[in-house]
Amino acid sequence: MTFPGGGGGAAFTGGKAGASAHPFAGVPPEMRPGVERLLETEPEHPDPEVVFEHGTPDPDGAGLSLRRLVRPYGALALLAGVLVIVEAVTLQAGPLLTQIGIDDGITAKDFGVLVVVAGVYLVNLVVTGLTQAARVKVTGRIAAWVMNDLRVRVFTQLQRLSLSFYTGEKAGVIMTRMTADIENLQALLQEGLVQFAIQGLTMVIVSVVLFTYDVELALITIVLVVPVMTAMSLWFRRASAKGYLRVRDATADVIADLSESLQGVRVVTAHNRQRRNAEHHRQVTGGYFDASLQTGRINSIYTPGTQVVGVAGQIVLLAIGAGMVTDGTLTIGELVAFLLYLGSFFQPIQQLVQQYNTYQQGQSSVVKLRQLLSTRPEVAEAPGAVDLPRVEGEITFEDVSFGYLPDRPVISDVSLEIRASETVAFVGPTGAGKSTLAKLVTRFYDPSAGRILIDGRDLRDVRIESLRGQLGVVPQEPFLFAGPLRDNIRFATSDASDDRVWEAVRAVGLDEVVERLPDGLDTVVQERGQSLSSGERQLVALARAFLAQPRVLVLDEATSNLDLRSEARIESALDVLLEGRTAILIAHRLSTAMKADRVVVVDEGRIVETGSHDRLVAAGGAYARMYATWTSQAAEAG
């Protein structure tokens, strides 16, 4: 068995899918028959097809609809449809059998008829039960498959989207797409649509039956009850649609607040914000609470209200029907059946209106997911993009301008040539645009004017994967994923052998740390790497980059203060890492800038000076002033 999307990388994947490799690796011979028997009972889960292309949105995202989602499971959906019809019909056989029992059995004192009616009732019950069970199973299966496909599609699309999407959207809101919205759809597919069909069919069947029993009574019912019911239902539909919209928005707020405070847990703790955050969360959940109360109130009016109307109608009809029985125009059996059918006439109206909410929620989730799936990544891959061959690492900025927002330029007319194997340090005041320049090289964003070339090729003309495969990025705050340290180090090169991992670990001087850890490379680090110190996390990030052996390295130097030993360790790790490759360092420390072949001073999105450290100090410009400040600060600290 392979889990959907899981692939079969392990030696023992089991199941029919894994049978061709080493099906029994590691399983003792005496246990094989047992394993084989067990595997035969395991369901087969083919991997869902994952279409991944950089720069293009989900192929069918813009046309996402319930119908399209269910289409691949058309045969199962058809079966569900047949089962729904059988269920709706068998459910309505009861009153008819009761009428026959009363009129032809009890009134006519024919016990043979009664026995037959009881027998048919029993068979009908069994058929209804079995049909219902089969229907629940089939619709559950359809919903599970559809949701599984959709989850993979949404996740794949999230992987595709450019950085600008994530900086513009709260993480919690994105999570809501994956949780609440997908669950809404699941509820709709599993029960909502089916109930819609069953109740709709029931209403049609019952209306036809009511008119065949007695046109007069049926007409009275329609005149008496239907207008009141319709008015109430229309009110309910409008009120609850508003209520559920509030609930949905409040759910997104709750998740967004939760995810933000989880991500910022260190800052929250450091600034003593726990109480304030708890208070704030209370307000956020208060919004959810109010919205839930509102929908609860609406339901508490509608459900009993329609029941009262229904029962009142039944009482009136009972009085009129009783008169008709006395006149001999209606049999007792017919009256009883009529009243029973009447009960099953009101119920579907109520249910239909309530299901309408599920339907609306599901539909609005489809709309939200459609928007997400059809979002075009801002960094698009050109249709004729070619693979970038192994590069030397020469980088050219040609009149590059860029702004995160159209009317706020962050980089203006930058031209710069970085030679292959050169180490360039970007320095400058905070917010000058240093990181932005680096983000343009890694194609996290595209310039709004000008171009960036690598070995003479415009970044926009090459395939994104082949570009990023040759770029290494060491961010300011390295992110570690929950899992063994080994997997974190070989994050970009998942097939690297242990020997290579160790080579990287030693090269950057992480070996001391690994040896100290309880399980060495197998030590499980926690999500976001908070179980390692920041210096250790930086070394892991450097080892990760070393293992990937990129041609070009972009390194955003950490601003956090490390102790001298860690700093020395990281500096020597950097020496190893920079050897023989082009490097862009976003330098916050003077010592790092001094190490570079060339220093590029950035200010307000422009390059104001370039040259070696010594030359710039001698020139007496902006860098010399920064240097003077640094040295005087260092002298004071010393």
Ligand SMILES: Nc1ncnc2c1ncn2[C@@H]1O[C@H](COP(=O)(O)OP(=O)(O)OP(=O)(O)O)[C@@H](O)[C@H]1O
């Ligand atoms: N995602 C974003 N959306 C909008 N504006 C942004 C975004 N990221 C950065 N900026 C803005 O762009 C400008 C340049 O930011 P950048 O991160 O490149 O500066 P920096 O020179 O690297 O600063 P630092 O030394 O503090 O890291 C800043 O004014 C910043 O506010």
